[in-house]
Amino acid sequence: MAYITMREAISQALREEMYRDERVFIMGEEVGVWGGTYAVTRGFLDEFGEKRVRDTPIAEGVIVGAAIGAAIAGLRPVAELMTINFAFLAMDQIVNHAAKLHYMFNGQIRCPMVIRTVGGGGRQLAATHSQSPDVVFAHFPGLKVVAPGTPADAKGLLKSAIRDEDPVFFIEHATLYQLRGEVPDDEEYLVPIGVSDVKREGKDVTIVSYSKMLQTSLQAAEQLSKEGIEAEVIDLRTLRPLDVLPVVQSVQKTNRLVVVEEGWRSYGVGAEIAARVMERAFDYLDAPVRRVAQIEVPLPYNRRLEQMALPQVEDVVRAVYDVLYRK
Amino acid sequence: MPDELSREELLEMYRQMVLIRRLEEKSAELYTAGLIGGFLHLYIGEEAIAVGACKALRPDDHLLTAYRDHGWAIARGLDPKRVMAELLGKATGVSGGKGGSMHLASAEHNYWGGHAIVGGHLPLATGIGLAIRYREEDKAVLCVFGEGSTNIGYFHESLNLAAVWKLPVVFLVENNQYGMGTEVSRASARSDIFEKGCSYDVASAPVDGQDVLAIYRAMRQALDYARQHGPYLMEAKTYRYSGHSMGDPERYRSKAEIERWRAHDPIDRLANVLISHAWADKPALEKIHQDVEQEMEEIVRFAQESPEPDDAALYEHVYVNPIPER
Numbered sequence: 001m002a003y004i005t006m007r008e009a010i011s012q013a014l015r016e017e018m019y020r021d022e023r024v025f026i027m028g029e030e031v032g033v034w035g036g037t038y039a040v041t042r043g044f045l046d047e048f049g050e051k052r053v054r055d056t057p058i059a060e061g062v063i064v065g066a067a068i069g070a071a072i073a074g075l076r077p078v079a080e081l082m083t084i085n086f087a088f089l090a091m092d093q094i095v096n097h098a099a100k101l102h103y104m105f106n107g108q109i110r111c112p113m114v115i116r117t118v119g120g121g122g123r124q125l126a127a128t129h130s131q132s133p134d135v136v137f138a139h140f141p142g143l144k145v146v147a148p149g150t151p152a153d154a155k156g157l158l159k160s161a162i163r164d165e166d167p168v169f170f171i172e173h174a175t176l177y178q179l180r181g182e183v184p185d186d187e188e189y190l191v192p193i194g195v196s197d198v199k200r201e202g203k204d205v206t207i208v209s210y211s212k213m214l215q216t217s218l219q220a221a222e223q224l225s226k227e228g229i230e231a232e233v234i235d236l237r238t239l240r241p242l243d244v245l246p247v248v249q250s251v252q253k254t255n256r257l258v259v260v261e262e263g264w265r266s267y268g269v270g271a272e273i274a275a276r277v278m279e280r281a282f283d284y285l286d287a288p289v290r291r292v293a294q295i296e297v298p299l300p301y302n303r304r305l306e307q308m309a310l311p312q313v314e315d316v317v318r319a320v321y322d323v324l325y326r327k
Numbered sequence: 328m329p330d331e332l333s334r335e336e337l338l339e340m341y342r343q344m345v346l347i348r349r350l351e352e353k354s355a356e357l358y359t360a361g362l363i364g365g366f367l368h369l370y371i372g373e374e375a376i377a378v379g380a381c382k383a384l385r386p387d388d389h390l391l392t393a394y395r396d397h398g399w400a401i402a403r404g405l406d407p408k409r410v411m412a413e414l415l416g417k418a419t420g421v422s423g424g425k426g427g428s429m430h431l432a433s434a435e436h437n438y439w440g441g442h443a444i445v446g447g448h449l450p451l452a453t454g455i456g457l458a459i460r461y462r463e464e465d466k467a468v469l470c471v472f473g474e475g476s477t478n479i480g481y482f483h484e485s486l487n488l489a490a491v492w493k494l495p496v497v498f499l500v501e502n503n504q505y506g507m508g509t510e511v512s513r514a515s516a517r518s519d520i521f522e523k524g525c526s527y528d529v530a531s532a533p534v535d536g537q538d539v540l541a542i543y544r545a546m547r548q549a550l551d552y553a554r555q556h557g558p559y560l561m562e563a564k565t566y567r568y569s570g571h572s573m574g575d576p577e578r579y580r581s582k583a584e585i586e587r588w589r590a591h592d593p594i595d596r597l598a599n600v601l602i603s604h605a606w607a608d609k610p611a612l613e614k615i616h617q618d619v620e621q622e623m624e625e626i627v628r629f630a631q632e633s634p635e636p637d638d639a640a641l642y643e644h645v646y647v648n649p650i651p652e653r
Contacts, residue, residue, distance in 0.1 A: 025461070051461065054492075056488065057484070057487060057488060057491065059480075059484040059487070059488065061450055061480055061481055061484050062449075062450040062453060062481065062484035062485050062487075062488050064450070065447070065449070065450020065451055065453065065454060065481070065484075065485070066450050066451075066453045066454035066457055066485075066488060067454060068450070068451050068454055069450065069451035069452060069453060069454020069455040069456070069457065069458070070454040070455070070457050070458045070461070071454070072439055072451065072454070072455060072458075073389070073454070073455045073458030073459070074458060075457075075458050075461060077454075092444060092447055093447070093450060096444050096447060097442075097444070097447060097448075097451065101440070102644050102645070102646070102647060103425065103644045103645050104422065104425060104426045104430050104440075105422050105425075105426055105430065105432040105434075105440055106422045106423030106424075106425050106426065106643075106644060107423075107643065107644040107647075108422070108432050108433070108434040109432065109434070109439060109440070110647055112647070141645050142645055142646070144646075144650070164648060165646075165647035165648050166646045166647050166648055192650075193650060194650035194652070241650045241651070241652045242652055243652065243653050244652070244653065245653035246653075
């Protein structure tokens with residue numbers, strides 16, 4: 001175990017997998033000479049050389065498309081998109097190609113690749129650089145969508161993603177890179193894709209979340225604990241395939257559910273979780289499910305306005321009060 | 328014999344072109360009869376390009392094409408029976424009945440599809456070229472698309488990256504003069520598409536797309552160039568006799584224009600070469616047509632008698648490693 005940042009954990013996962021498998025390589029904007037715009041691949045160019053750490057032009061379509069092609073031909077590309085907002089420029093490759101080729105050609109084509117990208121708001125980058133459109137990508141069968149909320153999960157999930165035979169869309173949160181936590185040194189430390197995780201046990205209310213909002217939810221749970229409310233916090237970790245069983249089991253115990261996501265409420269993670277819990281644990285619910293999500297506006301630059309739009313610890317606490325019918 | 332092609336090889340190329348044309352004509356019939364669904368884009372008039380280019384490809388080279396792909400599949404050596412079965416959506420189809428006309432593929436032939444998002448496969452071809460260089464293999468990729476794709480971002484992103492990384496990709500434009508119903512001069516600032524290679528320092532040249540031997544010759548050189556140096560852009564000037572797809576009202580062109588191109592029919596032209604050099608006589612060519620006719624009957628029978636995919640196929644191949652949702 002080592003107490004390291006999320007950035008170091010992700011970097012470690014990449015480095016270990018590149019040493020393990022000669023087919024693994026990195027391509028993307030500023031991954032080489034610059035060392036990664038979030039400094040995840042700093043030093044990689046010297047360590048692995050230009051063949052395996054490839055700076056690309058600013059051309060998201062061909063970054064993702066060429067990664068798909070390399071994967072078809074048997075390599076294990078890790079393509080980096082500088083932010084999730086730029087993934088929209090590669091949307092056709094992600095949705096119409098990576099997610100479809102295996103099925104459409106009846107299993108003849110495989111795309112074992114990872115698209116690493118950075119999502120989330122809160123850094124005063126304004127409307128086009130601050131989005132959390134994670135559910136957009138989770139909509140499509142054929143993709144696996146992963147969004148870790150702790151350094152240990154980031155490492156274990158990224159290693160699993162690189163070893164996976166399917167295309168994995170891996171979303172890191174821009175404000176979590178400095179988050180520290182205990183991370184196993186073991187090179188075979190893997191976290192399975194598609195398994196939710198109970199991050200905090202509690203009996204009074206279930207809070208479901210992931211990525212940055214996991215941390216927000218855990219802080220809310222600490223605050224609630226001081227008032228005698230014990231929240232169970234579940235980290236989805238993977239948005240597709242969605243592992244809802246731990247949520248159902250938790251709701252059967254707590255009878256109350258709050259879902260917290262950074263993206264917009266409409267058609268969001270909260271809507272999906274609420275629907276699935278209705279289908280499987282309707283009789284256990286003692287209060288309507290509450291969703292905590294971003295206000296439905298493009299994010300503004302101004303810091304105060306931006307923070308108003310993003311879900312805060314107090315919003316989670318208030319939602320918990322609501323499902324407990326507390327004033 | 329031109330270019331070390333034997334008489335047998337030339338006759339085989341002739342046979343392939345005839346087979347492709349007959350398969351397309353038959354497909355149109357079956358489409359009209361309601362046995363083929365979706366879209367159907369016919370290759371009639373363009374047969375020389377697929378046959379000439381595939382003759383120049385090595386078995387371990389890679390091929391990607393757009394959605395006008397039946398001719399390419401056959402020229403690449405896929406079983407025509409399984410191509411027709413795919414058009415009919417059968418389990419025996421090359422894509423198991425899940426891809427249809429626009430999405431033929433065969434991993435064993437390094438034919439990575441039939442792609443129907445215009446320009447979408449150019450980045451894929453670029454990536455396969457990257458894998459070839461990565462592993463230091465002596466291979467090339469042939470990426471085929473229509474002139475309409477050269478106005479889309481992918482064309483420019485792919486040519487640029489392939490040039491920066493010197494990837495062994497031949498980008499082959501089938502310039503059949505129309506992107507659906509829009510004439511090339513109304514959609515592209517340059518009508519001579521090969522000139523667009525200059526922007527990215529990509530070697531390029533035009534070729535007569537109705538001359539199978541010219542295509543073969545040019546493609547061999549282009550593939551050799553790509554293996555040694557990097558990307559190559561080839562523009563085959565050609566023409567499709569049929570509409571863009573079945574049901575095209577063809578308001579955008581005249582019958583006279585089609586007839587002008589038919590006067591340079593690629594199959595007739597190869598027949599003339601064969602006869603003028605006394606490599607074949609008319610009865611010999613007639614025999615080829617008759618044999619193809621017989622083969623077509625078998626092809627259609629196989630496709631029609633093949634089973635539908637079973638219900639389980641609906642759920643297969645979404646993922647290589649499916650993870651059950653709990």
